[in-house]
Amino acid sequence: MTEATLLSVRDLVTTFRARDSVVRAVDGVSFDVPAGASIGLVGESGCGKSVTSLSILRLVPDPPGRIESGSVLFGGRDLLALPEREMQHVRGDQISMIFQEPMTSLNPVYTVGAQIVEAIRLHRKVSRRAAHQRAVEMLRLVGVPAPEDSSHSYPHELSGGMRQRVMIAMALSCEPKLLIADEPTTALDVTIQAQILELLSKLQRDLGMSVLLITHDLGIVAEHTSHVLVMYAGKIVESAPVIDLFARPRHPYTRGLLESIPRPREDFAARGASGRVRLKTIEGMVPDLSRLPPGCRFADRCPLVKDECRQREPELRQLDGGTRASACFRAEEV
Amino acid sequence: MAAPATTNRSTSRTLVATDRLTKYFANRRGVFGRMDAVVRAVDGVSIKVRRGETLGLVGESGCGKSTLGRLMLRLVEPDYGRIVYDGHDIVPLTQAQLRPLRRKMQIIFQDPYASLNPRMTVRDIVGEAIRIHKLASGKSEEEHRIAELLTKVGMRAESMDRYPHEFSGGQRQRIGIARALAVQPEFIVCDEPISALDVSIQAQIVNLLQDLQDELGVAYLFISHDLNIVEHVAHRMAVMYLGKIVEQGDSPSLYARAHHPYTRALLRSVPVADPSRKRLHVLLEGDVPSPIDPPPGCAFHPRCPRAIPGRCDKDEPTLAEIAMGSGHKVACWNPHIEEPSVERDSRMTPPP
Numbered sequence: 209m210t211e212a213t214l215l216s217v218r219d220l221v222t223t224f225r226a227r228d229s230v231v232r233a234v235d236g237v238s239f240d241v242p243a244g245a246s247i248g249l250v251g252e253s254g255c256g257k258s259v260t261s262l263s264i265l266r267l268v269p270d271p272p273g274r275i276e277s278g279s280v281l282f283g284g285r286d287l288l289a290l291p292e293r294e295m296q297h298v299r300g301d302q303i304s305m306i307f308q309e310p311m312t313s314l315n316p317v318y319t320v321g322a323q324i325v326e327a328i329r330l331h332r333k334v335s336r337r338a339a340h341q342r343a344v345e346m347l348r349l350v351g352v353p354a355p356e357d358s359s360h361s362y363p364h365e366l367s368g369g370m371r372q373r374v375m376i377a378m379a380l381s382c383e384p385k386l387l388i389a390d391e392p393t394t395a396l397d398v399t400i401q402a403q404i405l406e407l408l409s410k411l412q413r414d415l416g417m418s419v420l421l422i423t424h425d426l427g428i429v430a431e432h433t434s435h436v437l438v439m440y441a442g443k444i445v446e447s448a449p450v451i452d453l454f455a456r457p458r459h460p461y462t463r464g465l466l467e468s469i470p471r472p473r474e475d476f477a478a479r480g481a482s483g484r485v486r487l488k489t490i491e492g493m494v495p496d497l498s499r500l501p502p503g504c505r506f507a508d509r510c511p512l513v514k515d516e517c518r519q520r521e522p523e524l525r526q527l528d529g530g531t532r533a534s535a536c537f538r539a540e541e542v
Numbered sequence: 543m544a545a546p547a548t549t550n551r552s553t554s555r556t557l558v559a560t561d562r563l564t565k566y567f568a569n570r571r572g573v574f575g576r577m578d579a580v581v582r583a584v585d586g587v588s589i590k591v592r593r594g595e596t597l598g599l600v601g602e603s604g605c606g607k608s609t610l611g612r613l614m615l616r617l618v619e620p621d622y623g624r625i626v627y628d629g630h631d632i633v634p635l636t637q638a639q640l641r642p643l644r645r646k647m648q649i650i651f652q653d654p655y656a657s658l659n660p661r662m663t664v665r666d667i668v669g670e671a672i673r674i675h676k677l678a679s680g681k682s683e684e685e686h687r688i689a690e691l692l693t694k695v696g697m698r699a700e701s702m703d704r705y706p707h708e709f710s711g712g713q714r715q716r717i718g719i720a721r722a723l724a725v726q727p728e729f730i731v732c733d734e735p736i737s738a739l740d741v742s743i744q745a746q747i748v749n750l751l752q753d754l755q756d757e758l759g760v761a762y763l764f765i766s767h768d769l770n771i772v773e774h775v776a777h778r779m780a781v782m783y784l785g786k787i788v789e790q791g792d793s794p795s796l797y798a799r800a801h802h803p804y805t806r807a808l809l810r811s812v813p814v815a816d817p818s819r820k821r822l823h824v825l826l827e828g829d830v831p832s833p834i835d836p837p838p839g840c841a842f843h844p845r846c847p848r849a850i851p852g853r854c855d856k857d858e859p860t861l862a863e864i865a866m867g868s869g870h871k872v873a874c875w876n877p878h879i880e881e882p883s884v885e886r887d888s889r890m891t892p893p894p
Binding site: 252253367369370397398399400401402403405406424425426427428429430431432450451454455464465466468469470471472485486487488489490491493494 | 602603710712713740741742743744745746748749752767769770771773774793797807808810811812813814815816817818825826829830
């Protein structure tokens with residue numbers, strides 16, 4: 209863990225108990241978030257990206273979930289070892305989180321101003337009046353029009369985009385060092401998505417905070433992060449600076465994901481008589497976590513699979529002088 | 543892939559067309575159901591879909607695109623306007639008169655979890671329409687037909703006796719497609735057919751839909767908010783804003799030279815999966831206005847960077863061609879004419 213590392217996750221294992229089996233939703237995940245950086249965590253549904261972020265904040269519902277082992281070092285302390293009371297001071301104050309659906313994360317019976325005030329007064333010893341001023345200032349910062357008036361609105365009176373701005377205002381009201389944004393724009397329209405992502409990037413630069421951006425959208429990753437972690441079936445399979453990842457993926461799964469995105473303009477020359485270009489696909493589907501194959505979890509879908517891949521599981525290994533890593537025996541050939 | 547069933551699309555006949563199709567929803571409030579507002583979901587829309595082609599329909603949530611798709615199948619009854627299917631206006635038809643036409647028009651829904659009956663086996667789901675329309679002469683022919691359909695959509699015939707919950711999202715969408723194909727339709731409304739699926743599965747379903755079109759000559763109305771996918775699948779497209787079509791044309795022309803400022807804003811809002819090209823972001827201000835009380839004049843004018851005061855806020859522009867005979871139409875008083883749609887800064891500018 210270097211001086212500039214803000215968050216360091218090591219060997220995190222989080223399990224969920226199903227009816228007759230235990231599923232390792234996060235299975236030995238390790239990564240660092242440097243101070244001031246924007247890290248993307250991508251993967252498909254069920255790969256463990258959201259459980260990873262919930263584990264960092266110890267918000268995994270228990271039961272059925274359980275953080276089995278590993279450590280989450282933040283500011284020199286292991287968050288997994290803190291008493292719950294101290295953990296409450298970390299949440300919302302030093303590490304904040306915003307979710308996909310702002311309507312379900314806001315309380316419908318309180319005004320948005322009151323909810324931001326509550327969040328501030330939970331962590332700061334300030335008067336109600338000062339907290340209200342701070343709330344209005346935050347609403348202005350995130351671009352809510354007429355912030356004083358809007359602070360008296362109830363969540364249902366605001367549009368989806370405005371509600372997500374309110375969530376961001378609340379999450380940032382105590383100036384956290386780390387913001388975890390879990391699919392923050394998935395429920396929004398494209399023009400509103402662009403506004404919210406631009407706002408997040410601007411605030412990240414202006415406030416100097418770190419962002420862990422969880423998404424399934426590779427376009428968002430390309431535009432708004434500097435380093436990317438790719439998850440598959442509970443493990444990180446590739447980690448690389450964003451430019452390098454897109455220029456040359458070093459895991460067959462990452463490569464498959466990138467190739468399955470339609471790029472109609474670039475494909476123009478490749479169109480045949482029917483004017484059609486077939487998309488490349490990743491055949492098959494994600495393995496059942498309760499019945500994992502013995503070797504590499506991607507083996508059944510992998511175009512580069514060899515015997516070794518089915519016998520033992522590849523570890524995440526460093527490449528290119530340690531700037532990136534891949535969990536593939538044939539990373540150099542991808 | 544060879545396309546025996548598709549003739550030349552540009553000369554092929556119109557299969558389904560709408561003429562000033564309109565649907566208002568009344569927003570009732572209070573114990574007496576007093577009507578206090580009218581949502582103009584679809585407001586005088588005229589579009590057409592040719593045989594064997596894909597018309598992409600894009601727009602943001604609440605713009606009326608799903609309602610338009612349902613209107614065209616008469617799953618929602620229009621208030622005004624005509625729906626001409628294969629030369630015949632189908633709006634005056636009774637439900638009984640519609641039944642033979644139902645065979646020719648199908649729909650695939652967004653959510654493969656909600657659109658399949660959990661108590662029915664795949665055999666029942668796919669076979670139901672075959673029985674209703676009496677497309678098989680006996681039990682064995684019906685079974686043979688179901689097996690053939692499952693194979694066509696890339697599933698094993700042995701899956702027939704399993705239930706929807708035993709399948710993944712992508713496979714359920716394949717079942718939904720097999721159900722739509724069971725009656726050999728000519729026209730399928732695909733309402734956000736891949737939005738609920740993972741990236742790697744989306745590509746499989748898109749390829750399947752295209753293969754089926756090449757093989758069977760079926761026409762699609764492809765409704766989506768994902769402009770990348772629509773550009774990939776659609777021969778022509780229409781852009782909808784607050785119940786109206788604001789621009790339509792051939793896909794390559796529309797993407798390369800979008801005339802409407804809203805179409806341009808949509809195109810520029812799509813995140814591009816290429817970190818080496820930093821885009822010149824021109825963000826659209828504000829939210830989509832409520833369709834209950836749309837702004838006067840052009841409904842887009844409060845968010846439009848090119849709005850002309852005194853014009854755009856007073857008079858409503860009509861959909862018209864800029865170059866005669868191009869088929870590329872726009873409803874705008876101050877359209878972009880020459881500049882390409884999406885300018886990008888090609889310099890390498892890695893994010894901080």
